[in-house]
Amino acid sequence: MLDERDRRLLALLQEDSSLSVGDLAEKVHLSVSACSRRIQRLEETGYVARRIAVLDRARMGVPTTVFALIKTAHHADDWIEAFRKAISDIPEIVEAHRLTGNYDYILKVVLPRVEHYDVVYKQIVRKVELFDVSASISMEVLKSGLGVPVEYAE
Structure with missing residues (x-):
């Protein structure tokens, strides 16, 4: 406790x-x-999963953020595993979440410039079939962080 x-x-x-x-x-x-x-x-006890250094994205040359919303017609375990493998091999994809609602997945992609998104997109679609992909460019970061609320931990 x-x-x-x-x-x-x-x-x-x-x-x-x-x-x-x-x-x-x-x-x-x-x-x-x-x-x-x-x-x-x-x-x-696992409350501290790991300690990391958070790098400055602008200094690292990847200041642009694109969120890719993905729909798929495939939900079988083998497709999901192929998708997981495809995105894990792309370093620009820094987060991926399976969703409820109108889209199946959302990817957070960090890039040197928005035009580089096409390179990442092509890497994904070469490996897995997608039904629909919609991308949104982040215009401004209003809140960012890796921290989680500590008051709920027991």
Whole structure:
């Protein structure tokens, strides 16, 4: 069971995982050793899945975001696996979700420029048959982040 210090530690770690244990301990009012043990427990129990560096997309040369909405006439396991494999081999596709509603999937694609979307599109359709693909270009990021709410964790 998590307590408020655990939740605060999780919030701090997902905001900046490079904080030292000493800094984290000070922020949650624990000794360094007690804080270190809590972090280790949070990692061992799976609350911290991994620690990563978030790269600046503009500096990395992929400032453009396109959302591709996909409809398919195929829902068999073998097609889904082929689709999963096709998109996993394309590094520009950074997120993929299966949906309810009018579309079956949505892909978040990061690109050097919008014209590069056609390259990604062709890579997908060479590997799997799609019924319909509709793409939307992100004009402005209003909110972005990798963090999740910590108050629901038990």
